[in-house]
Amino acid sequence: MASVTFQNVFKKFGDLEIIKNLNIHVEDKEFLVLVGPSGCGKTTALRLLAGLEEITDGEIKIGERVVNDVAPKDRDIAMVFQSYALYPHLSVYDNMAFGLKLRKTPKEEIKKRVNDAAEILDITHLLDRKPRQLSGGQRQRVAVGRAIVREPKVFLFDEPLSNLDAKLRVQMRAEISKLHQRLQTTFIYVTHDQTEAMTMASRIAVINKGLLQQLDTPQALYDKPNNLFVAGFIGSPAMNFFSATLNVSDGKVLVETDSFKVQIPEALSAPYKNLGGKNIIFGIRPENIHDPEFAPPNIHGEKVSVKVDVTELMGNETFLYLMSGKNTFIARVDPRSKKRVGDDMQVIFDMDKFHIFDASTEEAVR
Amino acid sequence: MAISKSTQKARKKRQSNLPYLYLLPAFLIMGVITFYPLIYQVIISFTNFESKHLLLGLRSPELEFIGFKNYIDIFTAALPVENFNFFRVLTFNFWWAISNVFLHVPAGVLIATLLNTEGLWLKKIYRAAYILPVVVPPLVVATVWTNIFDERYGAMNQLLAIIGGFFGNPDPVYIRWFEDVKPPIPGFLPGAPLTLAYYAMMIANFWLGWPFMSVVATGALQSIPKDLYEAASIDGATGSQQFWNITVPLLRPAMIPAAVYGFTLSFNLFNFVFFMTGGGPARSTELLVTFAYNLVRNLRWYGVAAAFAVIIFIVALIVFLITNRITRATQNYQEAG
Numbered sequence: 001m002a003s004v005t006f007q008n009v010f011k012k013f014g015d016l017e018i019i020k021n022l023n024i025h026v027e028d029k030e031f032l033v034l035v036g037p038s039g040c041g042k043t044t045a046l047r048l049l050a051g052l053e054e055i056t057d058g059e060i061k062i063g064e065r066v067v068n069d070v071a072p073k074d075r076d077i078a079m080v081f082q083s084y085a086l087y088p089h090l091s092v093y094d095n096m097a098f099g100l101k102l103r104k105t106p107k108e109e110i111k112k113r114v115n116d117a118a119e120i121l122d123i124t125h126l127l128d129r130k131p132r133q134l135s136g137g138q139r140q141r142v143a144v145g146r147a148i149v150r151e152p153k154v155f156l157f158d159e160p161l162s163n164l165d166a167k168l169r170v171q172m173r174a175e176i177s178k179l180h181q182r183l184q185t186t187f188i189y190v191t192h193d194q195t196e197a198m199t200m201a202s203r204i205a206v207i208n209k210g211l212l213q214q215l216d217t218p219q220a221l222y223d224k225p226n227n228l229f230v231a232g233f234i235g236s237p238a239m240n241f242f243s244a245t246l247n248v249s250d251g252k253v254l255v256e257t258d259s260f261k262v263q264i265p266e267a268l269s270a271p272y273k274n275l276g277g278k279n280i281i282f283g284i285r286p287e288n289i290h291d292p293e294f295a296p297p298n299i300h301g302e303k304v305s306v307k308v309d310v311t312e313l314m315g316n317e318t319f320l321y322l323m324s325g326k327n328t329f330i331a332r333v334d335p336r337s338k339k340r341v342g343d344d345m346q347v348i349f350d351m352d353k354f355h356i357f358d359a360s361t362e363e364a365v366r
Numbered sequence: 367m368a369i370s371k372s373t374q375k376a377r378k379k380r381q382s383n384l385p386y387l388y389l390l391p392a393f394l395i396m397g398v399i400t401f402y403p404l405i406y407q408v409i410i411s412f413t414n415f416e417s418k419h420l421l422l423g424l425r426s427p428e429l430e431f432i433g434f435k436n437y438i439d440i441f442t443a444a445l446p447v448e449n450f451n452f453f454r455v456l457t458f459n460f461w462w463a464i465s466n467v468f469l470h471v472p473a474g475v476l477i478a479t480l481l482n483t484e485g486l487w488l489k490k491i492y493r494a495a496y497i498l499p500v501v502v503p504p505l506v507v508a509t510v511w512t513n514i515f516d517e518r519y520g521a522m523n524q525l526l527a528i529i530g531g532f533f534g535n536p537d538p539v540y541i542r543w544f545e546d547v548k549p550p551i552p553g554f555l556p557g558a559p560l561t562l563a564y565y566a567m568m569i570a571n572f573w574l575g576w577p578f579m580s581v582v583a584t585g586a587l588q589s590i591p592k593d594l595y596e597a598a599s600i601d602g603a604t605g606s607q608q609f610w611n612i613t614v615p616l617l618r619p620a621m622i623p624a625a626v627y628g629f630t631l632s633f634n635l636f637n638f639v640f641f642m643t644g645g646g647p648a649r650s651t652e653l654l655v656t657f658a659y660n661l662v663r664n665l666r667w668y669g670v671a672a673a674f675a676v677i678i679f680i681v682a683l684i685v686f687l688i689t690n691r692i693t694r695a696t697q698n699y700q701e702a703g
Contacts, residue, residue, distance in 0.1 A: 052596050073602035085597035089615040098611070099601035150601075 002063035002076075002153040002186060003028045004049065009058035011044055011210075018044045020210040022058070026203075031180050031187040033201035035194055037233070041210040042190045046156050049188065050079050062154060078147035079156040082163065084139045086131040086146075092118075093127040096146045110149075117148040120182070121175075137168045144179070157189040161196060173199055194234050198222070206230050228362035231283050231355055237319065239283045239355065240329035246356075248276035255282045255356075259325025262302035265351050271366055272356065280365065283355035286319070289331035290348045291339060301348040308343045322347065411436055411672035419668070436673035445670065449649040450657070456681070458558040459653045462567075463633040469572055471625050474579025475617060479609065481580075482587045493584065496577040504574070508641035511570035515543040522566075547648045561650040563643045571638065579624055586620035587613070626689040633685060654678045 004026040011019040019041045026032045034042040047053045049060055051072035059066050067075050078099075086095050093114055100110045118124040121141040131139055140160060147155055157176070161169045177200050180187050191197055197204045198218045206213040206221065206229070214226040218234075225231035231239045247254040247261075253269040255262050262282075264272060295301055309328065310321035313335070320331045320339060331347055339345050356365045409424065412431055419426040438444070443451045481492055499507070514521045517540055527539040543566045549559040590613065598608045636655045639645065645652035645660065652660075658678060661671035 050596075050600060052599070072596075072599045073604075075600075077600065079597070079600050081593050081597060083591065083593055085591065085593040087594060087597075087612065089618075098598070098603075102602040102607060146597075146601075 003030075003061075004032075004154055004186060004188065005059070005061040006045070006049075007059040007061065009045075009048065009060060010056045011041070011048060011053065012056045018210050019048070022207075022210075022212055024205055024212065024215060026186060026188060028186055029184050031177075031189065031200060031202045033189045033191060033197040033204045034207055035191055035197040035204055035233070036207035036213075038192055040207045042192075042207045043158055045207070046079075046158055046188065046190045049075075049154075050077055050156055051075050076153045077156055078150045078152040078154075079158065080140075080143045080147050080160045082159040084131075084143040084160075084163075086139055086142055088131050090130075091127065092123065092129055092131070092134070092142050092145075095131065095142055096149050099146065099150050113149045113151070114145075117145040120148065120179070121145050136164050137172065140164060140172060144176070148179075148183070152185070154186045154188060155183075157187065159191055160189075161191070162193070169196075176200060195236060198234070204234075206233060208233075224364070224366075225355065226364050228281060228283075228357045231357070231364075235285060237286050237330050237332065239285050240289070242282045242327055242329070243359065244280055244282040246272055246275045246278045246280055248273055255280070255354075257282065257325070257327060259327055260304045262304065262349055262351060262354075264354065265300040268352070268354075275365070279359040281357040281359050281362070283357065284349055285353065286330045286332035288350040288353040289322075289329070289333070290350065291320075291331075291333040291337040292346055292348050293338075294334035294336060295348045296350075299348075300351040302351050303346045304349055305344070305346050308339050308341055308345060311339065311341055320347075407672045407675060410669055411676050413669045415667075415669035415672065417666045417668075432669075436670050437677070439670065440674055440677065447665070452677075454558045455649070455652050455654060455657055457555065458560075458564075458651070459633060461555050461558065461560075462564075462635075462651075462653065463629050465568065466571055466575055466632040467625050467628045469568065470575040470579045470628055471621055473572070473576040474581075475583045475614075475621065477576065478580045478583035478587055479613060482584065496580055499574050499577050500581075504637040505641050507570065507574055508638050511566070511573075512544075512642055514570075515566045517542050517545075544643055545647050547650065559650065561647060563647060563651045567639065567642055567651060570642065571632070571635070574638070575628065575632070579621070579628065582620055582624040583617055586617050590616050623693045626693050630685065630689060634682075654681065 004024075006022045006024040009019055009022040010017065022041075022045060024032070034045060036042045044053060048055050049062075051067065051070065055068060060068060062075060062077070087098065090098065096114045096117060097110050100113065105113075114127070115124070118127055121144060123138065123141050123145060126134060126138060126142070131142065134142065140163075143160065160176075161172050164172060173196060176187075176189075180200075189196075189200065201218055203215060203217055204221055205215045208229050214221060214230045216224075221230060221234050225234060225239075228241070232241070242255075242257045244255045244257040247256050251269075251273070252266075253264040253272045255264065290296070290301070292303070304324055306322040306324045308320055309323050312319040312321075316335060318333050318335050318337050320333055320337070322329055322331055333339075333347075357363060358365055406424075412433060413419075414430050414432050414435075419429050422429075440452050477496070481489060513519075515523075517523065520543075522543070523539045523541055526541070527537070530537065530539060541562065544563050546562045549561055550565070551560065554560050594612050594616075595608055598612055603611060633653075634655050635653070636659065639651060639653055640656050640659065643651045645656045649657070654674075655678065658671055658674045661667050661674055665671075
């Protein structure tokens with residue numbers, strides 16, 4: 001049980017700066033997910049914490065102990081690798097017992113811990129098999145089991161689900177969440193999949209180009225993204241963006257794109273009143289664009305004329321790919337919507353749920 | 367209906383004969399150059415065939431069938447050849463092959479592992495350099511090493527003299543590597559005393575043998591996923607524990623066939639042994655193959671040589687069957703992932 005702290009951490013490979021001034025504090029027993037696109041430095045951050053890479057500058061603490069110069073084996077962590085990294089010549093039992101044997105744990109104790117872990121993960125019947133005799137999902141469980149038996153202070157997961165098929169991924173996602181509740185230990189989990197991040201994390205750190213973009217709870221990230229990157233990265237389908245200018249007249253704030261104008265509701269317009277003429281990026285999530293027939297009541301709706309380009313029927317919802325002038329965007333509407341490809345229609349923007357970003361700094365303006 | 371059935375049958379017959387027709391030329395050639403001499407050899411192994419019978423061969427009027435006498439003479443050391451004992455040669459031959467493998471494989475693995483170190487400078491140059499001994503003709507290697515072990519002018523004795531000088535003994539060293547029959551470690555190999563010449567050959571053949579093992583090990587090492595080492599380092603394994611628990615077991619599937627190959631190669635390493643010691647001194651470094659060659663080339667006892675060759679064939683067959691078993695028993699680990 002321990003907290004984890006990254007304090008002003010830098011990592012360079014030659015001249016390449018992979019991590020720039022990372023500051024994260026992970027509370028004890030927290031489930032923190034590091035998320036970001038490929039190559040953003042999230043895996044490097046995890047490897048720095050594991051001790052598989054040396055940090056260039058800064059401090060990493062596990063609990064109160066600075067571990068910069070501590071060998072991986074002495075950091076009291078366990079890691080689950082993307083490739084699982086199971087020892088192919090050892091049985092499942094020996095794979096899980098390997099770390100304990102090296103630490104000269106008594107045989108009885110090893111047996112108990114391995115059996116307990118196997119039971120939690122439902123792999124007791126596989127203990128005698130070799131990794132090559134297992135399916136992807138089973139290997140995944142063994143890799144997790146190998147981490148559990150060590151009873152570490154911190155669990156590290158490096159994209160553990162990315163080699164599994166979609167269905168298994170959903171299932172394992174739930175199991176890892178359950179495991180976290182059961183073990184009550186700090187979990188640090190790296191993924192490029194924002195769905196995984198949203199579903200499992202107690203807090204998410206969004207990283208891009210080696211920089212921490214935002215660190216917050218999943219809901220806060222979704223509702224109040226700090227900048228354009230976070231807004232675009234969290235949520236699927238992604239938030240729609242429009243280049244626009246703010247127009248303030250008679251105390252009303254209007255967002256003007258090249259094809260439509262929408263008004264910001266009076267109650268929310270205060271931060272924008274002095275920004276008349278400013279170039280901004282206007283953002284709205286697909287589920288906040290409605291088919292007028294099915295629009296919820298009591299919203300500050302603004303009508304926008306569009307043409308339907310593509311429709312995707314998902315059964316429980318329908319995605320409309322819409323065009324307005326040169327702007328293309330997606331609406332996630334009620335499945336009963338009758339709109340089809342080529343139709344001209346009006347959609348309703350729920351103006352209680354918009355986002356505005358500074359066009360030059362890409363930071364949120366609120 | 368009946369007609370079509372019979373034509374079908376005829377076609378089937380023609381089809382089934384065709385492959386044999388295609389095989390015939392190859393079979394004829396093999397018959398002439400392989401099977402005929404093989405059978406001929408087995409036949410003359412039961413005769414007193416000598417030089418004088420070469421002209422008429424099996425039709426020679428003086429040729430006598432002497433049953434298993436040649437075989438018995440070989441096994442009971444009854445041949446009028448100095449210092450010959452079949453079982454000693456056989457023991458030495460096995461020991462020679464085994465000791466070479468036990469030296470070359472670990473050395474190859476160790477050097478390959480060291481050269482696989484990340485961030486090592488000029489890695490490719492080392493790897494190119496150590497493949498050189500493999501491509502030098504064995505005759506050249508044997509000649510060079512014979513010179514190195516020369517009693518008066520050889521580099522080895524000079525090196526030993528320098529080392530001796532370092533420890534305060536200025537005397538020149540004159541070790542007679544290829545002549546001394548007294549084994550330096552008496553009783554080391556029961557039944558086949560190992561002379562200095564054996565150790566000289568081991569040193570020279572080491573130079574010749576490890577690079578191949580190292581090449582195989584290098585290839586196998588590069589196929590071991592790096593994250594296994596990372597997982598092990600988190601699990602708590604030190605460098606040497608990683609070597610013993612991951613590198614060694616994962617190299618096994620590649621190294622066992624290589625070791626088996628090395629064994630058979632050393633077992634029949636005719637040219638190197640023949641050119642370096644000629645089986646001496648006092649036949650102490652004789653292999654089965656070099657002795658067989660002696661029987662024909664120098665003594666011209668074709669009958670005995672034929673019997674000896676049949677024995678070698680049977681020994682080689684047994685070795686082959688065993689090694690084949692070992693190789694096949696080596697399972698390939700499929701990578702996890």
